[in-house]
Amino acid sequence: MKELDIKLNQYFGGKVVRKDLTKLVKGNAIVPIYVLEYLLGQYCATDDEETIDQGVETVKSVITKHFVHRDEAQIVKSTVKEKGSHRIIDKISVKLNDSKDQYEATFANLGLKGIPISGELIKQYQKLLTHGVWCILTLGYVSTDEKGSTPWIIESLKPIQISNINLEEYKEGRSNFTKDEWIDVLMQTMGLNPEEFTFRSKLLQLTRLVPFVENNYNLIELGPKGTGKSHIFSELSPHGILISGGEVTAAKLFVNNSTGEIGLVGYWDVVAYDEFAGKSKNTNRGLVDIMKNYMANKSFSRGTSVYGASASMAFVGNTDHSVPYMLKHSNLFDALPKDYYDTAFLDRIHAYLPGWEVQKLRNDMFTSDYGFIVDYLAEILKELRKEDWNAEYNKHFELSNSITTRDKDGITKTLGGLLKVIYPDGNYTEEEMRELLDFSVECRKRVKLQLQNMDETFEDVDFSYTVKRTGEKVTVETLEVLEYLRPDPITEVTVDSETMETQEQKPSKPELTEQNIIIRDNQTGISYNNLFGDYLIGATEIQIVDPYIRLPYQLRNLMELLKLVAEKKSSETEVKVHLVTTNNEDFIEGSKESFEQMTMSLESVGILFSYEFDNFIHDRSIVLNNGWKIIMGRGLDIWQKTGGWNDINEYLQEKRLCKSCEITILKKKIDDPN
Incomplete structure (x- = not known):
C-alpha cells in the first residue's frame, strides 16, 4: 500500500475502504456508490487482504440474494x-x-x-x-x-446510512495529516486519483462538496459533457438528491398547496438540478420567483404561510459554446433557459465553478486506493453544517469596501465551506487560507462580471482584499479574463497622402525586457512561443537544463521546443542545442535511443543536437548565447496530461491546461557561463 493508505488506515481504521471494491461488487445493480460502500463498510473496512477478499464475497452474496432488480x-x-x-x-x-x-x-x-x-x-x-x-x-x-x-x-x-459518527474524533484524526495529504484523502474518497490533478483542479472537485457542508449555499457549474458534474450529487451522499432541471415544479420543490406537504428543500441538505442548461427548455416563471426569494432569504411562501429551510442549491449543466466565444459574443450564462437567464436570480448564486477547466474523466483519473466510506464522510459533512465559519477570513484579511453584501456572502460562504472541508480541525496558516480566499473571490467575481455584462446597472466592484499583517492589497482576477480578455496590441493606422486611403500596419515587435511570468493552475493559452519565442531569435548556441526528459510526454515537450528553435532561426544558420538532464537504469537506454534519433532528425533543419547526463543537477533553465537566460520553475513540463493522440490538446500547446509555475527571463552578461 501507499504510505498515505497506511496512514489513513492507522488513524481511521474501520471508516475507510478500498475504492476499487465497488466495481467488484456492483455487478449490474443500479445503486448509488454510498449504498455499496455502506455494505462494504460492514465487511471490508480494513487493510487486511484476507478479510477484504472474504468481505467482498459476502457483499456480493448480500446483493445477489437481497438486492431487487x-x-x-x-x-x-x-x-x-x-x-x-x-x-x-x-x-x-x-x-x-x-x-x-x-x-x-x-x-x-x-x-x-x-x-x-x-x-x-x-x-x-x-x-x-x-x-x-x-x-x-x-x-x-x-x-x-x-x-x-x-x-x-x-x-x-x-x-442505508451510518447512524453514529464522532465529529471530534474526525477532527483529531485530521490533525495527523498535512494539507496535501488530506486533500488527496478527500480526492480518493471521491474515487479520483489525486496524482492526475493539480492543486487548482483538486479545489474544483472539492468545491462540489461545499453545498453539503454549508446551509443555503447556491452553486452553479456549467461546462462540457463528461466531466462528472452531477456524479457527486447522485452518488456520494444520502443527504443530496439529483433531479432533472426540466422536472422541477413549485409543489415538488417547496410545498404542495393542495395537500400542504413540504417539498424537497424541507428534507434534503442539497437539491441539485441536472441538465439545468438549455435555452429551449420550458420553465415556470412563478417557480423562478419563488426560488429567488428562497435563495436570498432562506424562506418561501405558498398560499398564506411562510416556510424556512436550509437546503443548498446546485445547478449543473452543459455549455453550448467555447469560453472565448461566450466572452466575446454573450456571457458565461448564455446556455441557461430564458426564465433563469435573469440577473436577479443569478445574483443569488454564491459561486460559479468553471466547469470548462475540469478535464473529461479518463480511466487513469480514477483511484484504487483507500478513502473514507462515502456515507461516513456524508454524515461528517452534515454535522459540520451546524458550524458557522463565514467570519474566519477576518482573522487575517479585510475585504474591499466596494464589495456588496451579496458578493461578500458568496465569498465568505465558499471560503468557510472549503475551510470546513480541508481544515475541519481549524488548523491552517495565513497562506493556506489565502489560497482558498483567492479561489473563493474568483468564484463570486465570475458571477458578478457576467451580471455586469448582462445588465449595465450592475456597478463595477473592486474584488480585492487587504492582508492585515502587511497592509498588502491583493486584487483577484478570474482565470478566463487573464486568458482571453487581454488587451489587443495597438494597431498603427496611416493615411496614404495620394489615395487618402486608411492603411493598417501590424504592430511593431515589442522590445525584449526582463520579466517574471506567473502561470496559474488550469490556465490555457500558454505556449513556448508566446512565453519566450522572441528571445530565441539570434541565438546560435542554446543549453537546456532539465532533470526530467525521459517519459514520452517529456520527450514531446523537448521536440516542440526544438521545433520552435527551428522556426525562429534563419534557414542558412546552424544552431547548436545541448541538453543536460538526469536519468536512471529504468529509462536510460530508451532515452539514449530517442536522443540519437533526434540528433539525426534535427540535422536536416540546421539544429546540431547533443546531450549529456548529469545526476547532480536540479535547476531548470534555457541559456542562450544572445544574452538571455530563461529560468523555468518546472522545466519544460508546464502542462497537465492530455487525453493522448486522439485529443486535440496533444497537438495545440495553447489548448492544454497548465500546471502552476513561474518563468523568469533575465538579461545576462555575454561572458557569463551561467
Whole structure:
C-alpha cells in the first residue's frame, strides 16, 4: 500500500475502504456508490487482504440474494410469499393516504404500491416522504380474504446510512495529516486519483462538496459533457438528491398547496438540478420567483404561510459554446433557459465553478486506493453544517469596501465551506487560507462580471482584499479574463497622402525586457512561443537544463521546443542545442535511443543536437548565447496530461491546461557561463 493508505488506515481504521471494491461488487445493480460502500463498510473496512477478499464475497452474496432488480421483481415476490418473509434492498418512498388514514410505501424496483407502513417509522425517517430512500427491510407476506387489504407487510426497515459518527474524533484524526495529504484523502474518497490533478483542479472537485457542508449555499457549474458534474450529487451522499432541471415544479420543490406537504428543500441538505442548461427548455416563471426569494432569504411562501429551510442549491449543466466565444459574443450564462437567464436570480448564486477547466474523466483519473466510506464522510459533512465559519477570513484579511453584501456572502460562504472541508480541525496558516480566499473571490467575481455584462446597472466592484499583517492589497482576477480578455496590441493606422486611403500596419515587435511570468493552475493559452519565442531569435548556441526528459510526454515537450528553435532561426544558420538532464537504469537506454534519433532528425533543419547526463543537477533553465537566460520553475513540463493522440490538446500547446509555475527571463552578461 501507499504510505498515505497506511496512514489513513492507522488513524481511521474501520471508516475507510478500498475504492476499487465497488466495481467488484456492483455487478449490474443500479445503486448509488454510498449504498455499496455502506455494505462494504460492514465487511471490508480494513487493510487486511484476507478479510477484504472474504468481505467482498459476502457483499456480493448480500446483493445477489437481497438486492431487487426490476427484471427479477416477480421472482423476489414469489420468494417472499413462499418463505413468509424475506430481506430486500430497494428504494422506498412513502405518501399519506388520507382517505384510509395511513401511510403507504412504494417500492421503486419491486413495483409494489400502497403497502401500509408504520407511522412510527415515518417519524423516525421523514425522508421516506420525499423522492425515496434506499433501505434494507424485511418484507412479509400474509394471505388475507379481507376486501381492500394487501398481503404485503413491512416487518422492519432501516435506511442505508451510518447512524453514529464522532465529529471530534474526525477532527483529531485530521490533525495527523498535512494539507496535501488530506486533500488527496478527500480526492480518493471521491474515487479520483489525486496524482492526475493539480492543486487548482483538486479545489474544483472539492468545491462540489461545499453545498453539503454549508446551509443555503447556491452553486452553479456549467461546462462540457463528461466531466462528472452531477456524479457527486447522485452518488456520494444520502443527504443530496439529483433531479432533472426540466422536472422541477413549485409543489415538488417547496410545498404542495393542495395537500400542504413540504417539498424537497424541507428534507434534503442539497437539491441539485441536472441538465439545468438549455435555452429551449420550458420553465415556470412563478417557480423562478419563488426560488429567488428562497435563495436570498432562506424562506418561501405558498398560499398564506411562510416556510424556512436550509437546503443548498446546485445547478449543473452543459455549455453550448467555447469560453472565448461566450466572452466575446454573450456571457458565461448564455446556455441557461430564458426564465433563469435573469440577473436577479443569478445574483443569488454564491459561486460559479468553471466547469470548462475540469478535464473529461479518463480511466487513469480514477483511484484504487483507500478513502473514507462515502456515507461516513456524508454524515461528517452534515454535522459540520451546524458550524458557522463565514467570519474566519477576518482573522487575517479585510475585504474591499466596494464589495456588496451579496458578493461578500458568496465569498465568505465558499471560503468557510472549503475551510470546513480541508481544515475541519481549524488548523491552517495565513497562506493556506489565502489560497482558498483567492479561489473563493474568483468564484463570486465570475458571477458578478457576467451580471455586469448582462445588465449595465450592475456597478463595477473592486474584488480585492487587504492582508492585515502587511497592509498588502491583493486584487483577484478570474482565470478566463487573464486568458482571453487581454488587451489587443495597438494597431498603427496611416493615411496614404495620394489615395487618402486608411492603411493598417501590424504592430511593431515589442522590445525584449526582463520579466517574471506567473502561470496559474488550469490556465490555457500558454505556449513556448508566446512565453519566450522572441528571445530565441539570434541565438546560435542554446543549453537546456532539465532533470526530467525521459517519459514520452517529456520527450514531446523537448521536440516542440526544438521545433520552435527551428522556426525562429534563419534557414542558412546552424544552431547548436545541448541538453543536460538526469536519468536512471529504468529509462536510460530508451532515452539514449530517442536522443540519437533526434540528433539525426534535427540535422536536416540546421539544429546540431547533443546531450549529456548529469545526476547532480536540479535547476531548470534555457541559456542562450544572445544574452538571455530563461529560468523555468518546472522545466519544460508546464502542462497537465492530455487525453493522448486522439485529443486535440496533444497537438495545440495553447489548448492544454497548465500546471502552476513561474518563468523568469533575465538579461545576462555575454561572458557569463551561467
